Amino acid sequence: MLLVSLLVASFLIFAAMYLAPGNPVAALSGGRSLPPSSLRVLEQRYHLNAPFFAQYWYWLDNVLHGNLGISITLRENVSTLIASRIWTTAGLVLYSSVLILVFGIGMGLVAGLRPGMLDTSTVIITAISAAIPAFVAAIVLILLFAVKLGWFPAIGNGTGLVDNIRHLTLPALALAVSSLAIVARVTRASVREEGEREHVQTAVSRGIPARQLIRRHVLRNAAIPITTIAGITIASLIAVAAVVETAFSLNGLGAYLVQAAQSKDLAVVQGISLLLVTAFVVVNLLVDMLYAWLDPRVSLGSRAT
Amino acid sequence: MSTGVPAAAIDAPRFRALTSVRATGAAGVVSAIVVVAATFVAVFGPLLAPYDPELPNLDLAWIGPTGGHLLGFDVQGRDVLSRLLVGAQTSMLGPLVVVIISMITGVLLAIVAAWRRGAADAVISSGLDILFAFPGILLAVLATAVFGAGLPAAAIALSLAYMPYVARVLRGAAFRERSQPYVAALEVQGASATSICLRHLIPNTLPLIVAQATILFGYAMIDLAAISFLGLGVQPPRPDWGVMISENQTGIVQGYPLPALAPGLCIVAVVVAVNVLGERLFEQAQTARG
Numbered sequence: 001m002l003l004v005s006l007l008v009a010s011f012l013i014f015a016a017m018y019l020a021p022g023n024p025v026a027a028l029s030g031g032r033s034l035p036p037s038s039l040r041v042l043e044q045r046y047h048l049n050a051p052f053f054a055q056y057w058y059w060l061d062n063v064l065h066g067n068l069g070i071s072i073t074l075r076e077n078v079s080t081l082i083a084s085r086i087w088t089t090a091g092l093v094l095y096s097s098v099l100i101l102v103f104g105i106g107m108g109l110v111a112g113l114r115p116g117m118l119d120t121s122t123v124i125i126t127a128i129s130a131a132i133p134a135f136v137a138a139i140v141l142i143l144l145f146a147v148k149l150g151w152f153p154a155i156g157n158g159t160g161l162v163d164n165i166r167h168l169t170l171p172a173l174a175l176a177v178s179s180l181a182i183v184a185r186v187t188r189a190s191v192r193e194e195g196e197r198e199h200v201q202t203a204v205s206r207g208i209p210a211r212q213l214i215r216r217h218v219l220r221n222a223a224i225p226i227t228t229i230a231g232i233t234i235a236s237l238i239a240v241a242a243v244v245e246t247a248f249s250l251n252g253l254g255a256y257l258v259q260a261a262q263s264k265d266l267a268v269v270q271g272i273s274l275l276l277v278t279a280f281v282v283v284n285l286l287v288d289m290l291y292a293w294l295d296p297r298v299s300l301g302s303r304a305t
Numbered sequence: 306m307s308t309g310v311p312a313a314a315i316d317a318p319r320f321r322a323l324t325s326v327r328a329t330g331a332a333g334v335v336s337a338i339v340v341v342a343a344t345f346v347a348v349f350g351p352l353l354a355p356y357d358p359e360l361p362n363l364d365l366a367w368i369g370p371t372g373g374h375l376l377g378f379d380v381q382g383r384d385v386l387s388r389l390l391v392g393a394q395t396s397m398l399g400p401l402v403v404v405i406i407s408m409i410t411g412v413l414l415a416i417v418a419a420w421r422r423g424a425a426d427a428v429i430s431s432g433l434d435i436l437f438a439f440p441g442i443l444l445a446v447l448a449t450a451v452f453g454a455g456l457p458a459a460a461i462a463l464s465l466a467y468m469p470y471v472a473r474v475l476r477g478a479a480f481r482e483r484s485q486p487y488v489a490a491l492e493v494q495g496a497s498a499t500s501i502c503l504r505h506l507i508p509n510t511l512p513l514i515v516a517q518a519t520i521l522f523g524y525a526m527i528d529l530a531a532i533s534f535l536g537l538g539v540q541p542p543r544p545d546w547g548v549m550i551s552e553n554q555t556g557i558v559q560g561y562p563l564p565a566l567a568p569g570l571c572i573v574a575v576v577v578a579v580n581v582l583g584e585r586l587f588e589q590a591q592t593a594r595g
């Protein structure tokens with residue numbers, strides 16, 4: 001299923017670029033007019049006269065060998081260009097995921113297990129922050145922590161590990177805000193729901209210690225919806241990273257994809273989209289596997305409706 | 306619920322629940338007011354705007370709020386309030402289009418899958434599974450790379466990306482409804498599939514459809530604003546809340562945050578309001594079904 005998804009996705013990406021208006025020869029030559037002999041060389045090298053499916057096959061073959069073509073604007077291998085930017089995006093998404101898991105689930109657990117003022121304020125705060133788009137979070141964070149307080153830099157990547165992390169802190173926060181709130185809400189709701197279940201109430205009445213009860217009966221069952229929502233939101237970060245990278249002028253894949261889309265550098269758009277789709281599908285698969293492990297009732301392949 | 310009762314009588318309470326947003330608590334009232342106000346501005350914004358939203362005057366750039374200009378001037382010296390009012394149009398209309406397209410296609414696929422079952426359902430479900438591989442924003446960026454930057458390409462791409470989510474939720478509901486005894490009774494009476502779907506299946510899942518559409522509107526608003534923020538959606542100098550944030554982002558660092566914060570606040574306010582209403586509608590849809 002994973003391979004079929006990827007194959008169809010790669011086909012769609014290729015077909016979209018194939019249909020894009022514009023002459024590939026003009027793109028390759030950079031707009032200069034070429035003598036017919038060089039034109040023929042280009043046509044042959046890039047199989048421009050081959051039928052559509054043959055062209056797709058050549059492209060796929062190249063992609064599987066790690067050759068993603070050449071960027072028209074930068075005159076460099078797309079693979080090289082991607083390799084130099086992938087760590088910024090990977091770091092950003094990873095950092096953000098950690099924030100979401102630690103603070104999202106943490107906040108949700110505290111609110112879910114301790115009703116009262118703290119719970120009410122968590123509900124209100126998360127309802128609002130779930131609606132904050134990453135780019136709005138970005139400008140607010142820059143305003144507060146970079147401009148007013150000066151704790152973190154507003155833009156750029158930084159050099160060295162520590163400096164890198166410092167530079168990625170605000171972007172990771174901006175990327176995490178809404179997902180964190182959503183994860184916190186779902187965690188709170190499912191902890192609450194499990195806590196009210198009959199078997200838990202029975203265990204309470206039988207005097208099972210709260211600590212043991214929460215760990216064995218509440219958290220284990222609540223882990224299933226929490227994993228689902230955390231997986232969905234973390235997978236979605238891969239695409240939203242483009243917005244945050246642009247807002248913070250980070251040199252990542254997403255920001256590069258957007259630039260390439262604006263300048264119609266189609267080889268780059270193809271390469272990065274393919275990579276992001278693959279990452280997205282793989283993360284989703286990992287979540288499905290984790291899900292099956294947490295809940296033996298769900299077997300891989302058959303999805304619960 | 307006996308099948309002898311006319312369908313209209315069964316549906317009546319659900320429709321009442323839908324049309325009157327029950328004012329349970331202040332949050333619901335405030336949210337309804339925000340949505341109504343935003344819709345009003347989206348329709349009449351150009352008439353309300355006190356100044357030309359696209360007329361630059363660099364001498365006035367970054368000047369703060371003054372007498373006739375409640376929110377001051379932006380990076381190019383344009384009246385921020387006017388741009389906000391006129392910008393509501395694309396910021397609200399774009400998500401509406403996305404919701405309409407994805408709901409119509411999603412509901413259609415869900416109903417066909419639930420009605421035909423078997424092979425048709427398998428084809429539709431696996432097709433949707435593949436579409437799930439494309440995150441909305443990525444699909445929109447791809448579309449703008451191919452068809453050129455602009456709201457139409459981004460909106461259609463987003464609709465495609467949302468469609469599988471709509472179809473999946475409604476497919477389950479349609480399946481449940483399909484197995485109700487009244488559907489079999491109507492089939493025995495000789496009612497056509499189209500008429501059963503249009504007159505009973507869709508009306509009976511309507512509360513869920515409306516709730517889903519409401520929640521989706523919020524997502525669409527955020528994603529479309531993000532696309533415009535990236536420079537791939539609404540094109541400057543046209544005002545749009547996403548465009549305004551990206552234009553005025555430099556003001557954040559230079560000490561003039563208002564022109565960027567104001568449209569950001571508008572987006573958050575509308576999305577929060579829509580989410581609150583959507584959650585209410587979902588709860589009502591659940592209780593109506595149970």
